[in-house]
Amino acid sequence: RRDSDTARKIRFTAVHNFGGVAMCHCPECETMHNVTEDGRQLMVQNFNNGVKLEIDKQTGAAVVYDRRGAVVSTRQIEKIPELTDLQLYAESL
Template sequence: MEKKIYVSDKAKTQLCKIFSCSKMMVWLALNFKRESDLARKIRYTALTQFGGVPSWKSEEVETTHEEVEKTMTQRYGERIKLVYDRNDGSTHVLIDGKETRVEHNLDVPSFMALQNEVEIMAMSL
């Protein structure tokens, strides 16, 4: 089964306006027929802002605890990692090995919100 994100026609129209692109570009992005920064942004926005429903289940999250380094690492597929450093309370998001975001001293609800956001990021790639 091919990956696809389902959204309403109204949402597709809004995505066209937001990203100043054609309906064809939105279709290509939502059907994973195009790989570009714009396509990833369209998919991420569809999932987070327009209630997009994916046609697949998200990948299992693998969690490991590195006691010597005092870190906890969550892997969302092969490309995205969320690393919590117990030494300084920082949380790092890495995509393809490059750090894209750092948060400091998150409380539990904020950390869980970040986990949800990272999962959606993984689904949009």
């Protein structure tokens, strides 16, 4: 989703002139908040396609694992939109 002036104008026109409804996609997954033995606080999301997203809540380090357990992607999450993008990526694998 873009947030440029043009994109905002298009959304405004669609909602106010044509009765459009804002749509939002929320990934379907199971979310668990765990504390490991060494004290790390993790958010672990398991998606229906077998992909697992693991995020360290203290450092923002995120790792995406495929259904075989192999690391597909590692990123540093600093803002919520980055997390959303990573969740959509994990769901699409």
